[in-house]
Amino acid sequence: MARRAVLTRELRLATARYRFEESLFLLPALVMVGGIALAIGATAVDDAVGHDAQVPFTLAMSSNAATWLLATVAGAMITTVGVVFSLTVVSLQLASDQFSPRVMRSFIRDRLSQGVIGLLVGTFFYCVLVLPNISGEATDPAPRLSLTLAVVLTVVTVVGIIAHLDHLAKGLQVGNLVRVIGVEGGRVVAALGRVPAGLEPADPEDFPPPEDATVIRCRVDGWVSQLDVRHVLGTVPGGTVVRLETRIGAYIHAGEPLFTVWPAPEARDREGLSAAVEVSNARTMLQDVDFAIRQLVDIGLRALSPAVNDPTTAEEVILRLGSLMRSVLTEPLAPQAVGDSDGRVLVQPWNLDHDELLAHAFDQIRQTCLDQPHVAATLLRVLRMLVSHVRAEGDEERVPALERQMRLLLESLEARGAEHPEDLAYLRETASDETDPADHSR
Numbered sequence: 001m002a003r004r005a006v007l008t009r010e011l012r013l014a015t016a017r018y019r020f021e022e023s024l025f026l027l028p029a030l031v032m033v034g035g036i037a038l039a040i041g042a043t044a045v046d047d048a049v050g051h052d053a054q055v056p057f058t059l060a061m062s063s064n065a066a067t068w069l070l071a072t073v074a075g076a077m078i079t080t081v082g083v084v085f086s087l088t089v090v091s092l093q094l095a096s097d098q099f100s101p102r103v104m105r106s107f108i109r110d111r112l113s114q115g116v117i118g119l120l121v122g123t124f125f126y127c128v129l130v131l132p133n134i135s136g137e138a139t140d141p142a143p144r145l146s147l148t149l150a151v152v153l154t155v156v157t158v159v160g161i162i163a164h165l166d167h168l169a170k171g172l173q174v175g176n177l178v179r180v181i182g183v184e185g186g187r188v189v190a191a192l193g194r195v196p197a198g199l200e201p202a203d204p205e206d207f208p209p210p211e212d213a214t215v216i217r218c219r220v221d222g223w224v225s226q227l228d229v230r231h232v233l234g235t236v237p238g239g240t241v242v243r244l245e246t247r248i249g250a251y252i253h254a255g256e257p258l259f260t261v262w263p264a265p266e267a268r269d270r271e272g273l274s275a276a277v278e279v280s281n282a283r284t285m286l287q288d289v290d291f292a293i294r295q296l297v298d299i300g301l302r303a304l305s306p307a308v309n310d311p312t313t314a315e316e317v318i319l320r321l322g323s324l325m326r327s328v329l330t331e332p333l334a335p336q337a338v339g340d341s342d343g344r345v346l347v348q349p350w351n352l353d354h355d356e357l358l359a360h361a362f363d364q365i366r367q368t369c370l371d372q373p374h375v376a377a378t379l380l381r382v383l384r385m386l387v388s389h390v391r392a393e394g395d396e397e398r399v400p401a402l403e404r405q406m407r408l409l410l411e412s413l414e415a416r417g418a419e420h421p422e423d424l425a426y427l428r429e430t431a432s433d434e435t436d437p438a439d440h441s442r
Contacts, residue, residue, distance in 0.1 A: 010228050015225075023108075030118065031119060031122045036129060038122075039146070042149050052144075057148070059144060060142075063140040069147075070127040070131050073123065074131075078121075078124045084116060084120060084164065088168075095107055099174065102291075102298055112160075112164055113167070123150075126150060174313050177299070182292065182321075182324045186324060188285055189328055204348075206337075207243070209241075209262065213262040214262065216270050219274065222280050224247065224252055225279065229338060231272070231276040240344055241262055244258070245257040246258065247348065252279060290357060297317075297365060301364060301365065303317065318378050333354065335348075336349055359401070362379065362383070363405075366409050367412070380431045384406070387402045406431045410427060
């Protein structure tokens, strides 16, 4: 079996944080540990001050009643855990079937769901651990602090369950789902163009690879998720050029070229370069804005499929894609080459440019919406609004790609010959500069 490289510290931290966010176990486990620690601390305080101590704002109850209460709460909590897990699994199945398997991550990483599961389990363990500290005699007082905290935890957990159900119902609405994906994609876009301190963009055409360049091959199969630019340049000696032979978001096979390096690096430098790239089993959005586009496009394509036939959802996806592309088309992307003052250069010739990301966003939807004139009109309006936006931002070079999308859509509709002449005239008018692109009167 191929051996994975040990990742750099920065990549390990980013991966750990990402996995923590997408885990249904880690946050609930931390809350559970908190419940255990709270039980131990509360019982220690009760034993220290006495079970019958007059502590302000605490509940007084007999041991017999307290035992019954804690046992009932513990049983209810562990039963409700199964119900909440079932609801979570059902929501994941619905999201996968209705939208796309790739959007399940949005439900898994939901903080409220993870927190409620943790509260349920934490309250269960709290009650179970407090029970042995109660004598069980009808005449003995129950530990007041431990009992009060149990009641507070129960109330908070019940409120959390209600909030979770409300949040889950809203999360299954396509509008909220595509909004979450678009917001996350926007954060990735904002970070793409940041060049690490001490590095400067360079022209990739100035660094063609020589025939005797050293090739470092990938050790595993998977998705290229992250690249630590600073570590790549810090690994090799001055005057070295490193060329990344893949891109963030691409799938790479074991044995395929990962880096081309010249002059030839030392053996330890090869290990360091391999550690600067994370290849994951599943695609992530750590540095991959194209994955956000892919998820939105998948939802739109599913909505336009004959099995679902939901053009309104497709229109909403197109509008959200327009919002995301406003940032993509006007924000700087990761430069294709960066270098430092010692002559070290990293070349990334396969990075997606603005036009390629635009094609990924609209090509498939444009090709699929031909039998839905209203969806086509929405797409034309969004493209028109993007043209106005990039012109206002001074990015005139983005306009030809946007106009190409409008032209291809209109030509495809005309070639089908299935639309009424008045519908075609309306679509041409929508694509023209003489109408307001934000007009939703039809």
